[in-house]
Amino acid sequence: MNIAILFGGSSFEHEISIVSAITMKKVLKKSTLTYIFVSADREFYLVDTDKINSKLFSSGEYKKGKQLTLKNGGFFTEGMFGSKQVAFDVLLNLIHGRDGEDGKVASMMEFFNIPYISPRFEASAMSYNKLYTKFLAESLGVKTVPYEYLSKNGDRKISMEYPVIIKPVRLGSSIGVSIVKSETELDYALDVAFEFDNDVIVEPFIDGVKEFNQAGCHTGDWELSIVEEPQKEEFLDFEKKYMDFSRDSQVLSADISEELKNNIQVTFKKIYDPLFRGSIIRCDFFVVNDEILLNEINPIPGSMANYLFPDFEGMVWRLSKALPKEKNISIDYTYIHSIQSAKGKA
Amino acid sequence: MNIAILFGGSSFEHEISIVSAITMKKVLKKSTLTYIFVSADREFYLVDTDKINSKLFSSGEYKKGKQLTLKNGGFFTEGMFGSKQVAFDVLLNLIHGRDGEDGKVASMMEFFNIPYISPRFEASAMSYNKLYTKFLAESLGVKTVPYEYLSKNGDRKISMEYPVIIKPVRLGSSIGVSIVKSETELDYALDVAFEFDNDVIVEPFIDGVKEFNQAGCHTGDWELSIVEEPQKEEFLDFEKKYMDFSRDSQVLSADISEELKNNIQVTFKKIYDPLFRGSIIRCDFFVVNDEILLNEINPIPGSMANYLFPDFEGMVWRLSKALPKEKNISIDYTYIHSIQSAKGKA
Numbered sequence: 001m002n003i004a005i006l007f008g009g010s011s012f013e014h015e016i017s018i019v020s021a022i023t024m025k026k027v028l029k030k031s032t033l034t035y036i037f038v039s040a041d042r043e044f045y046l047v048d049t050d051k052i053n054s055k056l057f058s059s060g061e062y063k064k065g066k067q068l069t070l071k072n073g074g075f076f077t078e079g080m081f082g083s084k085q086v087a088f089d090v091l092l093n094l095i096h097g098r099d100g101e102d103g104k105v106a107s108m109m110e111f112f113n114i115p116y117i118s119p120r121f122e123a124s125a126m127s128y129n130k131l132y133t134k135f136l137a138e139s140l141g142v143k144t145v146p147y148e149y150l151s152k153n154g155d156r157k158i159s160m161e162y163p164v165i166i167k168p169v170r171l172g173s174s175i176g177v178s179i180v181k182s183e184t185e186l187d188y189a190l191d192v193a194f195e196f197d198n199d200v201i202v203e204p205f206i207d208g209v210k211e212f213n214q215a216g217c218h219t220g221d222w223e224l225s226i227v228e229e230p231q232k233e234e235f236l237d238f239e240k241k242y243m244d245f246s247r248d249s250q251v252l253s254a255d256i257s258e259e260l261k262n263n264i265q266v267t268f269k270k271i272y273d274p275l276f277r278g279s280i281i282r283c284d285f286f287v288v289n290d291e292i293l294l295n296e297i298n299p300i301p302g303s304m305a306n307y308l309f310p311d312f313e314g315m316v317w318r319l320s321k322a323l324p325k326e327k328n329i330s331i332d333y334t335y336i337h338s339i340q341s342a343k344g345k346a
Numbered sequence: 347m348n349i350a351i352l353f354g355g356s357s358f359e360h361e362i363s364i365v366s367a368i369t370m371k372k373v374l375k376k377s378t379l380t381y382i383f384v385s386a387d388r389e390f391y392l393v394d395t396d397k398i399n400s401k402l403f404s405s406g407e408y409k410k411g412k413q414l415t416l417k418n419g420g421f422f423t424e425g426m427f428g429s430k431q432v433a434f435d436v437l438l439n440l441i442h443g444r445d446g447e448d449g450k451v452a453s454m455m456e457f458f459n460i461p462y463i464s465p466r467f468e469a470s471a472m473s474y475n476k477l478y479t480k481f482l483a484e485s486l487g488v489k490t491v492p493y494e495y496l497s498k499n500g501d502r503k504i505s506m507e508y509p510v511i512i513k514p515v516r517l518g519s520s521i522g523v524s525i526v527k528s529e530t531e532l533d534y535a536l537d538v539a540f541e542f543d544n545d546v547i548v549e550p551f552i553d554g555v556k557e558f559n560q561a562g563c564h565t566g567d568w569e570l571s572i573v574e575e576p577q578k579e580e581f582l583d584f585e586k587k588y589m590d591f592s593r594d595s596q597v598l599s600a601d602i603s604e605e606l607k608n609n610i611q612v613t614f615k616k617i618y619d620p621l622f623r624g625s626i627i628r629c630d631f632f633v634v635n636d637e638i639l640l641n642e643i644n645p646i647p648g649s650m651a652n653y654l655f656p657d658f659e660g661m662v663w664r665l666s667k668a669l670p671k672e673k674n675i676s677i678d679y680t681y682i683h684s685i686q687s688a689k690g691k692a
Contacts, residue, residue, distance in 0.1 A: 010675055010677075011675065012675055014675075014677045015677070015679060015680075015681040015682050016681070018682065019682075040675075040676075040677040041418070042418055042457060042458070042459070043418060054682045054685065054686065055682070055686060057679065057682065058679035058682045058683055058686070069415060069417060070416070071415060072387070072388055072389060078424070078429075080426075083424075098675065099457065102467065103449060103453055103467055103471065104453040104454075104456065104457045104467065106453075107449055107450040107452075107453035107454065107467070108450075108453060108454060108457065110450065111388060111445065111450045111454065112388070113388070121448065121449055121450070121453070121467075121471065122471055122475060122478075125449065125467065125468055125471030125472070126471070126478075129468060131485070132468075132472075132478075132481070135478075135481035135482075135484075135485065136481075138481075139477070139481065139495075149485075151620075153620075196673075198620065274497075274499075274544065327542075329356055329357065329358055329360075329386075329444065330386075331356075331360045331361070331386040333361060333403065333404035334361075335361040335362070336361050336364065336400045336401070336403065336404040337404055339400065340400070340401060340404070
């Protein structure tokens with residue numbers, strides 16, 4: 001199978017998308033990979049799979065590659081003798097953050113009729129925005145951490161007790177996030193968060209909370225990952241962060257009861273189906289007093305959470321054959337024909 | 347000002363989008379109009395403004411026009427001697443229903459850096475889906491009609507009293523909508539609605555409810571239309587429907603108290619700002635026992651609700667100078683450079 005990897009984008013997570021994309025070479029070994037890079041200024045470039053490495057992008061050398069145009073049915077190179085389509089079977093959307101997770105890529109792939117693995121645009125809109133994720137969870141009967149919402153132009157008053165955690169509603173990878181221990185620190189943390197977004201949510205900071213990650217997808221049958229208990233550190237330096245997005249080896253399952261595991265998986269399925277069909281997502285849960293709370297949905301997780309699955313590549317292949325189909329709308333101009341014939345009679 | 351009108355699309359409302367687009371010639375008289383048609387199979391065509399009429403599309407004659415490619419900065423014609431950009435100052439998204447109202451056009455215009463009048467991506471996702479509109483209204487403290495949600499694969503049980511109204515969550519222009527007077531009619535109405543969508547909402551049908559429409563936008567200042575009390579008829583035949591999307595003459599304000607008018611406008615502003623900045627929308631409200639309930643948001647109203655505004659063209663010009671700007675993200679590869687220098691040291 002030939003899998004196109006779409007990565008980069010105009011996103012704060014542009015660089016870690018490059019890291020995620022390179023990692024795919026190590027975990028999709030039986031597939032042919034076709035790398036399509038979205039530059040910071042949103043041009044498409046075909047990148048040679050044999051030569052891909054992070055320096056190609058930081059040096060600007062990628063610009064020597066072929067530039068692509070997005071048209072009905074796929075990506076094309078344009079030349080003196082017409083345009084030529086880039087061949088692949090399915091496209092994997094691996095743009096983290098803006099462009100990839102906010103629904104732009106999904107919208108474009110849907111519009112131009114390109115088969116793609118990614119949350120569809122509604123699923124993107126609901127999971128990219130942490131406030132909308134709360135609405136979604138509530139409508140599905142899934143509990144979340146309590147929150148308050150602040151807007152850039154509104155009052156800066158909160159009523160919950162400290163410590164709290166401040167999050168811009170639309171960013172991933174902890175960008176703009178602060179833990180605030182007392183009221184005196186609130187203003188500065190909000191200044192930081194509002195640098196990145198006009199909307200912010202405030203949640204209680206639960207020190208030492210039990211956290212579990214569950215990834216999965218639906219390929220006709222459920223394919224759920226192991227449940228992971230992620231290791232926590234207050235700060236990750238760049239090398240550890242790099243490691244996190246370039247992970248390619250299996251991790252161990254969390255040491256939890258069958259009952260808890262089962263409850264986590266039931267909750268994951270509630271969130272995933274049917275909104276997230278066509279995508280591989282990771283949900284991060286908190287467990288507080290035996291209650292499962294959704295912390296966040298990662299619509300395009302780092303390195304696609306490959307390290308949580310026993311057969312990641314097989315799953316990608318199966319998913320590419322189980323993608324949601326757009327409803328066919330036939331347009332036959334009945335309505336305009338009727339108007340014309342009515343006018344003719346008048 | 348040169349305004350590009352984007353219309354058509356792969357939508358059940360393709361034909362009425364054509365009608366809306368043609369109407370713009372009558373109400374944007376001082377502007378130069380550049381017509382860009384999206385065919386049912388989602389190709390872009392430049393349409394001659396002097397020759398536009400509904401037959402051009404129903405006959406397929408539009409295919410003789412120039413085909414366009416969407417690229418960074420705009421739409422281009424491709425020829426032997428390179429590509430040439432189609433000139434315009436701002437694009438007006440006039441695709442009703444799928445493609446236009448669901449966020450696809452907004453995503454593409456944003457991605458390709460084209461100035462456009464339309465709800466942005468998140469606003470589209472929230473207003474195109476009637477269930478998400480309920481979440482949005484609730485979060486803003488705006489009341490809506492009570493509802494129950496049914497999914498295609500779920501139970502077909504409702505607990506509210508008849509008569510009820512059944513609506514597919516994602517369609518406009520009353521497509522797939524039925525009024526159900528008793529339980530015996532429910533199954534058939536649901537069959538009809540599920541033909542169009544996998545998700546349906548059920549609301550009480552309030553016979554003779556007072557209905558008011560308010561359109562508007564924010565161009566630096568608020569520009570609100572008159573409040574209209576739409577005329578109701580049980581069924582609109584195709585000529586009346588055509589009239590409705592080709593309206594170009596002013597209507598009278600609803601005969602209501604200043605207090606009610608004021609409350610409707612305050613509610614409109616709550617919904618519009620800041621989510622809908624950059625767009626002209628129409629909100630349809632019910633008034634029940636002096637309480638204002640949001641019925642629906644029309645993110646791209648028929649003929650842009652031009653007939654409700656005293657100076658529609660001036661407003662479009664002002665809005666085109668007050669469009670939201672995307673946040674600038676600078677990508678300097680700091681992170682990848684650091685990894686490379688750390689690797690060098692190792």
